[in-house]
Amino acid sequence: MSYFVYKTENLSKDCIVLDDMFLTTDGITSAGSKMLYNFESLFCAEVVSLLEKQGLKIGGKVKTGEFALDLLGETCYQGALVDNDGNLQSSAVKALDDGLAKAVLCLDVNGYPRRSASLSNKVFIKPTYGIVSRYGVIPGACSGETVGVMAKNALGCKEVLEKIACHDEKDGTSLDNETIKTAFTAKKAKKLALLKEFVALCNEEMKDEVAKTVKKLSDNGIEVVEISASELLVSQVSWNILMSAEVCNNVSRYDGVKFGYRAEDYKNIDELYVKSRTEAFGEYLKSVIMLGSSVLANENYEKLYDKSLRVRRVLREWFEKTFESFDGVIIPSASKTSFKAQEVSMQTIFDESVFTAPSLVTGLPCVARSFVQIVGDKFSDSMLLDIAKVLE
């Protein structure tokens, strides 16, 4: 099975590949969903135009899980990508391993690029929210999702990130250029916090890998101090509530009428909607839609949705206070070092989101490498990539 949605004539070790969440005019953009199995956009995502204007070539597009919500791409309507040992592998990582790209742009909606990069000896930078345009990206959970860069090393990430980080008036959440520039200010990390409650959720093999990473940081002059952060575990709940509510709204536009998949047999308009959405959406996405509309229901809105927005501020304040003493915090990327395809369920996706939710719900930048993620203060993107470099 090819893990590419399509390839262009530019495909080479020096090109940029996109995951299937970016609109392009070269071929299909399906977001890993049967709903968009034949969708061809009339315009390109802003980041794609920016790269092309600066002389970089787009080599094609690799598959993602449906709306990039899953663990490692397993919910793609065309099937999961599995390595020789039966472990799930993301298409973005495979493209880098096969030498078919210098970097892959991925949309981080629920942590899949960070998880896959850090478990596969790659680097992924999820930048500060608002420094990279999301115009022309298939929307899922807009209040936290971020366009990021995966590469074999930190330098590769930095080179591409610097090219795509700029103000875009077409994206209402895009920050101004003066502010964006501060993300590339040189600052050296001296002290990081390791969050022990998150490490405790890992299996022994993963704990060993995290310990090795911590040792490498310490050997390179970065002090790592273990701290308690039980209050941060609520990030998972808060993000899942906000994410499912936003996804539910965003995918309500897919109804089989104007574009995308339409069921073959229907007697009336209601059947057209129901059959098209039921046949085209995968099980996990349908469950997220149900959860999303549940948390937005009148009886749950205040105690779940509104509460999560308030909790988001509390979490952000926790990070701000922590950054008074530390340059960043270390969180494992997952509970284990690999995931067998047949063992992954919807419950696994939810369980693993505990590790990736903190930076999504707060919009803070995060770099993933060597089985860990390091979350930094807003606009510490460059510093985070320097830390990742230490781990190479």
Add this chain to the structure above:
Amino acid sequence: MTEKTFTELEKFNQIRFSQTEKASALDLFAKIEESYSLLDGVNTESVAPMVHVMPKENTLRQDQMIKTFSRDELQEKAPAVSDGYWEVPRLVE
């Protein structure tokens, strides 16, 4: 989530689950709903909701005409089109 709520939400969202899918989804929802109790442990009494993660003023653009897409372009990949209209089953008998 009760079976009744589940059925209501299926209708509301214009989607249906098979019996197997429904059983897995209800199982997942039960576990996720258990985790909601963590929210109660966070004191948010005097905390304002954080809708935008980065401080930003209202975003306005110049009121200028821009190139948009023609109907033909938009309908090129439509599932069913008739005389320039998107075709759907009759709504009013």
